[in-house]
Amino acid sequence: MADPDPRPDRDKAVDEAPPTYRAPGTIKVGSIAGSDVLVTPSWFLIAALIAWLMAPRIEAAEPGLGWLTYVAGFAFAIVLYGAVLLHEAAHAVVAKRLGYPVGVIMLHFLGGATAVESEAKRPRDEFWIAVVGPLVSLAVGAAAFGVSFLTPDGLIGLLVMGLCITNLFVGVLNLVPGLPLDGGRLLKAGVWGVTGNPNRGSIVAGWAGRVLAIIVLLWPFTQGQILGVQPDLTDYVLAVIIGVFLWSGASAAIMSGKVRLRLPLLVARDLARRTLAVPADLPLAEAVRRAQEAEAGSIVTVSSAGEPIGLVHEGALLATPEERRPWMATSTVTRRLEEGLTLPADIDGEALIQAISKTPAPEYLLVEQDGSIYGVLVTSDVDAAFSAGA
Structure with missing residues (x-):
């Protein structure tokens, strides 16, 4: 872990980052550390879903808002994704400080993604770029928990507790060791450090991600026995969406690792x-x-x-x-x-x-x-x- 930096011109690598590519339909809402922040159209779907799901709780906390209940729910979604943006910005900032070019920061239906334009050169770089995101989410959740004791009941209190719960959940979830989650990158860094081969790390973390995907898909069928809460249609839909996302990301990591393992054969x-x-x-x-x-x-x-x-x-x-x-x-x-x-x-x-x-x-x-x-x-x-x- 104490190997010297193999890139003496790492600042130059950042300066020579490839031009930003903006996917069709995305909306630029700003930039962080030189990287454009883009929002996909799918984000508006999840924002509307959050507003709809939060409406009963908002009505209970602040009765009589009428149609403003949904406006407050939409604002709630914006605040929650602001925390997601902090998570992704942390990845971008650390990657740039370590000398890796960063493209765009994307906010989408399932959260966010930071486009680091090159593979990590060392296990410790992979570790720090990956771990900083969950740490920021946990820090935001802990801060919101502390503030919750100072906020009055009502809409503000609901918002603060929402920030607390969601950020703690995102932070813990992203530490689960399975690609494409940040925890999968931590597992990859660990295997890489032990074996000296990043591709074996990708394969191991990819299989862990597939196991996680299966668990997510099966969760609605078992949550009744575990939590005593019967699943509804939303639980099944979200399990399928998240499970497919995890499975496809894990499978891509496994395929990439296997391909790269064969590359040394090509002389x-x-x-x-x-x-x-x-x-x-x-x-x-x-x-x-x-x-x-x-x-x-x-x-x-x-x-x-x-x-x-x-x-x-x-x-x-x-x-x-x-x-x-x-x-x-x-x-x-x-x-x-x-x-x-x-x-x-x-x-x-x-x-x-x-x-x-x-x-x-x-x-x-x-x-x-x-x-x-x-x-x-x-x-x-x-x-x-x-x-x-x-």
């Missing part, structure tokens, strides 16, 4: 095809003959100075009838070596996948550190190697 040097360098104006038939003779699986065209300038596209070559190949220059079925199509021969793992994703192409030229040609990497070979490790 460009091991997957490269032997290549033959030929002049660009050499007849295609002769280039193919030489490649077969040399048992090369790919062809690179070079300039008169020996500099690589193009890669023979395997698909274009196979689509060219053999009777036409003697009369065609090899350059007619090549793709020019543009930026991103030349990769270091030692590239592997996640760096390899990122390079391929950044510049999609069927083939890439692999070169040694001195610039000499090592071979050609074919994307279909990378896909086959990845699938074989599944």
Whole structure:
């Protein structure tokens, strides 16, 4: 846990955060620590539901409000989500202080989400970014509990107790060890710290999240026996919504962890095809003959100075009838070596996948550190190697 910071330019990483992307239909309501705060249309649904559910309690606390009862209920929802915003802002502030770029803070139907734009580099970073949100919720709940002794009965007292109960609930719930909850990230950090592998942490915390999702789905069927309170339709609907949310988030974490575990198997040097360098104006038939003779699986065209300038596209070559190949220059079925199509021969793992994703192409030229040609990497070979490790 005392490892040195591997990012000496961490402030620069924050300054170079990617531009904010605003999902269609969202509404910007402000910004915190440089991150836009967005509200999704679904938030208005939960705000209306809170206003409707709180109406009887508000009427009991302040009789005679009439239609203002629902206005007060809506205001109650705003205050509650203000506390959720504090929770998410805490994630954003700590992530930025640790050097991670943060996109938007989103408030939605099930609460909020903070878009930290890069994966944590160390277990302790994962721990602190995750734990600060629940701690803020617990602090707000504790503060509201203390203030409740000073507030009079009525609407204000109801609001303060509501803040107390909901924040304590959110704080405790988010400490439950299962992704996608903050507690799942704490579990991931713990497994990561023990095993040295963040992907195993994601898989373990994802399975814990799936168990939690099943518990949530089954809760309405057991709450009568446990609490003595029979569930109503709202309980079942909320259990399904929350359970599906937890299951999908946990499943995504498991899938991501499994994918990342296989990435080290992808080594460009091991997957490269032997290549033959030929002049660009050499007849295609002769280039193919030489490649077969040399048992090369790919062809690179070079300039008169020996500099690589193009890669023979395997698909274009196979689509060219053999009777036409003697009369065609090899350059007619090549793709020019543009930026991103030349990769270091030692590239592997996640760096390899990122390079391929950044510049999609069927083939890439692999070169040694001195610039000499090592071979050609074919994307279909990378896909086959990845699938074989599944």
